[in-house]
Amino acid sequence: MSAQIFPRNANALVWVSIIGLVLLIGGIVAALVGLYLSPWYTEVGVAKEQPVPFSHKHHVDQLKIDCRYCHATVERAAHAGFPSTDTCMSCHSQVWTNSPLLQPVRDSYQSGESVVWNRIYDLPDFVYFNHSVHVAKGIGCASCHGRIDQQHLTAKAQPLYMGWCLGCHRNPEDNVRPRDEVFNMAFDPRSLPLEQRVALVAEYQIPTDGRLTNCYVCHR
Amino acid sequence: MESAARTLNPSRLARVAWIPLCLLLAACHIDMYDQPRYTANQPSDFFEDGRAMRPPVPNTVPMTDEPPDSVMLTGRANGELAVELPMELTAELLERGQTRYNAYCAPCHGLAGDGNGVIAYRGGIQVPSLHNDRLRTVQVGYFFDVITNGINRMYSYANRIPPEDRWAVAAYVRALQLSQNVDANDLTAEERQQLGGQ
Numbered sequence: 001m002s003a004q005i006f007p008r009n010a011n012a013l014v015w016v017s018i019i020g021l022v023l024l025i026g027g028i029v030a031a032l033v034g035l036y037l038s039p040w041y042t043e044v045g046v047a048k049e050q051p052v053p054f055s056h057k058h059h060v061d062q063l064k065i066d067c068r069y070c071h072a073t074v075e076r077a078a079h080a081g082f083p084s085t086d087t088c089m090s091c092h093s094q095v096w097t098n099s100p101l102l103q104p105v106r107d108s109y110q111s112g113e114s115v116v117w118n119r120i121y122d123l124p125d126f127v128y129f130n131h132s133v134h135v136a137k138g139i140g141c142a143s144c145h146g147r148i149d150q151q152h153l154t155a156k157a158q159p160l161y162m163g164w165c166l167g168c169h170r171n172p173e174d175n176v177r178p179r180d181e182v183f184n185m186a187f188d189p190r191s192l193p194l195e196q197r198v199a200l201v202a203e204y205q206i207p208t209d210g211r212l213t214n215c216y217v218c219h220r
Numbered sequence: 221m222e223s224a225a226r227t228l229n230p231s232r233l234a235r236v237a238w239i240p241l242c243l244l245l246a247a248c249h250i251d252m253y254d255q256p257r258y259t260a261n262q263p264s265d266f267f268e269d270g271r272a273m274r275p276p277v278p279n280t281v282p283m284t285d286e287p288p289d290s291v292m293l294t295g296r297a298n299g300e301l302a303v304e305l306p307m308e309l310t311a312e313l314l315e316r317g318q319t320r321y322n323a324y325c326a327p328c329h330g331l332a333g334d335g336n337g338v339i340a341y342r343g344g345i346q347v348p349s350l351h352n353d354r355l356r357t358v359q360v361g362y363f364f365d366v367i368t369n370g371i372n373r374m375y376s377y378a379n380r381i382p383p384e385d386r387w388a389v390a391a392y393v394r395a396l397q398l399s400q401n402v403d404a405n406d407l408t409a410e411e412r413q414q415l416g417g418q
């Protein structure tokens with residue numbers, strides 16, 4: 001008669017450890033997914049400190065300055081660009097000339113050294129993005145950057161995940177607007193009836209045959 | 221009984237222990253996210269001024285069809301301010317000029333060019349009206365010149381408005397001036413009716 005190797009509760013122990021292991025792995029995966037989507041990782045809605053507390057709400061909403069005054073290349077280049085110190089000084093040489101908040105701008109104008117803004121939107125280097133094509137095809141700034149005219153310090157509106165880019169490239173009719181509304185922050189594309197947006201997609205010759213979701217469009 | 225023994229076997233456990241580790245490591249491939257090349261607006265510790273974007277060297281001429289001393293790029297013909305646009309005046313040109321004017325000039329000069337833009341009003345800057353006899357009769361090249369080089373307190377807009385668009389703005393300023401200074405006799409009776417006149 002062989003000796004009994006396992007105690008009586010061995011069965012229970014096995015089940016507890018199997019279930020425990022599954023829960024542990026599941027928990028780790030869930031936690032990682034949660035982190036991946038959380039503002040801690042995506043930075044969505046988290047305003048960043050800047051060397052000068054520049055406010056879009058102040059300049060765009062209250063002073064009604066057009067995006068292009070500061071992001072001048074957005075219609076003709078891949079990058080929208082940041083305003084040069086000269087651009088700020090075109091007003092601030094005469095407005096708020098003594099404000100301590102603007103000291104870094106005045107220093108930069110004197111020394112010729114750039115004000116280094118903290119980047120908010122930054123795609124990985126293996127993704128190709130181009131502003132001019134989106135602006136030319138009637139995609140508004142607000143569709144990607146949110147209501148930036150309501151932000152004091154700039155924060156992300158989108159995590160810039162691939163699925164989000166693809167979502168719009170599959171269904172551009174959800175976001176397309178007339179070209180002259182591109183810079184209008186308050187315009188909501190969905191205020192247009194769907195047929196009108198489908199007509200705009202056709203008018204702007206946005207390909208709807210799936211070409212826009214080919215990998216080489218963004219990874220080149 | 222047999223299977224229970226296997227599950228509890230430590231070497232079995234060790235064989236799956238790497239799975240969570242993989243998930244952790246999957247987040248650590250920063251190398252392709254920040255590749256060893258410069259992108260626009262990136263800081264650089266290689267260049268003295270700290271910028272990766274290099275300004276063009278002095279005396280660089282733009283690579284266009286226009287020669288560097290053409291009216292299109294300088295606003296001057298033989299040293300004199302141009303009196304004619306270097307391109308055809310079309311409705312599209314004026315429309316283009318209007319969007320540029322509203323974006324770049326209206327903050328100070330106002331949508332109608334009367335010098336009452338939001339910045340002039342809120343910031344308390346004195347901005348001259350574009351509707352006076354001197355500016356109505358000045359050569360159109362003068363507007364191009366002011367946008368390109370600035371004047372006194374007004375800064376240059378040359379780095380933000382390409383030359384073709386500067387001409388569009390100049391043409392639009394002319395149109396604005398006309399719009400604010402029309403002889404009532406030039407209007408048709410119908411138009412005068414709309415204005416409430418006789």
